[in-house]
Amino acid sequence: MLVPLRRVGAAETAASSTLAAAWYGVAVLLAAYTLAFIDRTILSLLVEPLKRTFAISDSQFSLLHGLAFAVFYTTLGIPIARWADQGSRQRIVACGIVLWSAMTAACGFAQSYLQLFLARVGVGSGEAALSPASYSMIHDWFPRERLGRALSTYSTGVCLGGGLALLIGGAAVQWVMTSTTHTLPVFGPVPSLRLVFLTVGLPGVLLALLVLMTVGEPRRQHGRAGGRSSGRVSGASAADFRRFVTVNRATLGYHFVGFSLNGLMLMAYLAWAPTLYVRKFGHSASQAALPLGLALLVCGTAGMISGGALADRFTRRGRPDSFILAALVGSLGLIPSALAAALAPGPGSTTAAFCAFFFFVSFSIGLGPASLQVLAPTTLRAQVSALYICFLNILATAVGPTAVAVCTDYLFRRPSAIDMSMAMVAVAVCPLSAVMFALCRKPFARAVCRASDNPPHSLRAAAAIAA
Numbered sequence: 001m002l003v004p005l006r007r008v009g010a011a012e013t014a015a016s017s018t019l020a021a022a023w024y025g026v027a028v029l030l031a032a033y034t035l036a037f038i039d040r041t042i043l044s045l046l047v048e049p050l051k052r053t054f055a056i057s058d059s060q061f062s063l064l065h066g067l068a069f070a071v072f073y074t075t076l077g078i079p080i081a082r083w084a085d086q087g088s089r090q091r092i093v094a095c096g097i098v099l100w101s102a103m104t105a106a107c108g109f110a111q112s113y114l115q116l117f118l119a120r121v122g123v124g125s126g127e128a129a130l131s132p133a134s135y136s137m138i139h140d141w142f143p144r145e146r147l148g149r150a151l152s153t154y155s156t157g158v159c160l161g162g163g164l165a166l167l168i169g170g171a172a173v174q175w176v177m178t179s180t181t182h183t184l185p186v187f188g189p190v191p192s193l194r195l196v197f198l199t200v201g202l203p204g205v206l207l208a209l210l211v212l213m214t215v216g217e218p219r220r221q222h223g224r225a226g227g228r229s230s231g232r233v234s235g236a237s238a239a240d241f242r243r244f245v246t247v248n249r250a251t252l253g254y255h256f257v258g259f260s261l262n263g264l265m266l267m268a269y270l271a272w273a274p275t276l277y278v279r280k281f282g283h284s285a286s287q288a289a290l291p292l293g294l295a296l297l298v299c300g301t302a303g304m305i306s307g308g309a310l311a312d313r314f315t316r317r318g319r320p321d322s323f324i325l326a327a328l329v330g331s332l333g334l335i336p337s338a339l340a341a342a343l344a345p346g347p348g349s350t351t352a353a354f355c356a357f358f359f360f361v362s363f364s365i366g367l368g369p370a371s372l373q374v375l376a377p378t379t380l381r382a383q384v385s386a387l388y389i390c391f392l393n394i395l396a397t398a399v400g401p402t403a404v405a406v407c408t409d410y411l412f413r414r415p416s417a418i419d420m421s422m423a424m425v426a427v428a429v430c431p432l433s434a435v436m437f438a439l440c441r442k443p444f445a446r447a448v449c450r451a452s453d454n455p456p457h458s459l460r461a462a463a464a465i466a467a
Contacts, residue, residue, distance in 0.1 A: 021141075022141035022150075023150075025138075025141060025216070026138060026150055026153055026154050028207075028210060029093070029130075029137070029138070029215070030153065030154050030156065030160070031207060032093065032134075032211065033130065033134070033155070033158070034157040034160040035101075035161065035203065035204055036097075036127045036157065036161060037157055037158055038162075038164055038168070038200050039100060039204070040069060040161070040165075041161065041270055041271075042165045042200055043061075044065065044165070044273070044274055044275075045165070045166060045170060045285050046193070047274070047275055048278075050064070050116075050193075058408055058409050058415070062402040064117060064120055065401045066401040067397075067398045068120035069120050069123060069124040069127075070394065070398040072124045073124030073393050074124075074389070074393045074394055074398075076125055076129075077132060077387075078387060078390065080096075080133075080386065081132040081385060082382070084382040085380065086379075088217055089134075089136055089217060090137075090217045091212070093129060093134060094209075094211045095208075096129025096133075097126070097204045098204065099122065099126030100122070100124075101126070101201045101202060102122075102126075102201070102204075103126060104119075104123055104200060104201030104204075105197055106119040106197075106201075107119040107197045108191075108193065108196065108201075131369070131385065132382040132385040132386040132389065135381070136373075136381045136385070137217075138151055140219065140220055145312060147373060148307075148309070148311035148315065148366070148367065149308040149309055149312050150308075151308065151367075151369055151373070152304050152305055152370065153304075154366070155304055155365045156300075156301045158362065158365055159296050162296050162300070163293045163294070163296035163300065164297070166293030167290065168200070170286040170290060174284075174285075220378050240379070241380055241383055241384075244376065244380055245384075245387070248443075251375070251440065251444050252384075254439045254440035254443065255324070255368070255371065255372075256387075256392070257395075257433075257436045258331070258436030258437045259327065259364060259392065260392045260394075260395040261395065261430075262364050262365075262368075263400070264399060264403075265338055265426065266365070266400075267397050267400035268404050269338070269357065269361070270296075271401035271404070272405075272418060272422060273288070273354065274288040274289060276288075276342070276418050277350070279415055279416050279418050280350075280418065281346075291347075291351040295351060295354045295358050299358040299359040299362075300358040300359065301362070303359035303360060303361070303362035303363045304362040304365055304366050307329075307330055307363035307364055310329065311370065314326060319445075320449060321445040321448070323367045323374075324367075324444045325441060326363070326364070327363070327368070328437040328438060329363065330362075331360075331437055334360040334434075335426075335431060336356075337359075337360050338426035339423055339430075340357070341422075342420075342422035342423040343419060369388065371444070372385055372388055373385075375444075375447055375448065404421045404422055407420070407424055408421045411424075
């Protein structure tokens, strides 16, 4: 017997089309985030060429990788986010892409350490525009029960960009080591090191055009009512922002520290993992890049998607602490895997440990911003995200790579002790991150209850957690 086909109504067709457009927007923003992370982390494979070219130490290199990038990335984040809470987020993203791409290319033209430092400051300035606006757009594209997976998918740009930076950078370093100049049609003779930065920087201009031409500005969702408004809204005042932070200070404090410490581990290990293989096992940078790049691409992406899926599962069960609970799961797995990655005796066991490390350290990357989207009202969402990114980068990007370098240069006083330096940072940071997530669960649940559309249901869930 034939079963009659169900007629699809106009509302279902429109909903399906809207969801497809939302996922397309996530894909384009993911491409932007991937390119941003390539531009941000390409330096990790250029340690030795840059040290040789500019006559710098490990600590000076770590400032290029961390502090220089974080200077304006943190200070410009909140003003740009306030603009994003009121204006066109699509245009903000496009302008940011053009700026950081141009400054990445400018790194190749630096003639001194100071010029290279300032160019890296410019890279951070451009990238400050991307994530707060992207988080806000994604929130307005998706319902709450899909938000964890959507934001975790966007956040896989960390793993995709970091992994591709290692793979592309490995080939680039080999290129730098084997030849000195290349002749280009427009630029003429170009030093190989300069060509690396031009290659990873210039494609951003095309991506910015794609954002402007194909990604629509979503209609903003109102916080509690669940309704929508046009793309441009009147923003909240500075007093509103301070009031929100004050009321939620316990939640935000534990949240910011926990996720930032997790980010510190990622940035510290990303900056020095290739050098670990070079100094501990005698590998070349290109040899180290292949296993690390593949591990980050595959295992890091799997960890990030798994973290978002677990958080969405907890959300469907009615747990208001779903994002924090999923992050706690990842942080517990990070403790042994980080130590194993630093101290494993051979290259094979080290690669296996890095696979586990990248899985668990990536587990919570998308959960940090996703959890803030369910707490903050519409007119503060990008600003709260920017405050989080500011705190994250002060600890993670500025401190992470430098903490390992300082241990190597001033505590152990020998480059071969890079493994002990990484392990020392892991011992200090990983358990504290897990403690912060454990302490965050109850205040986060109470904060979600205050902002919920259905307080009785959320309060019952919060009571279950307290019990």
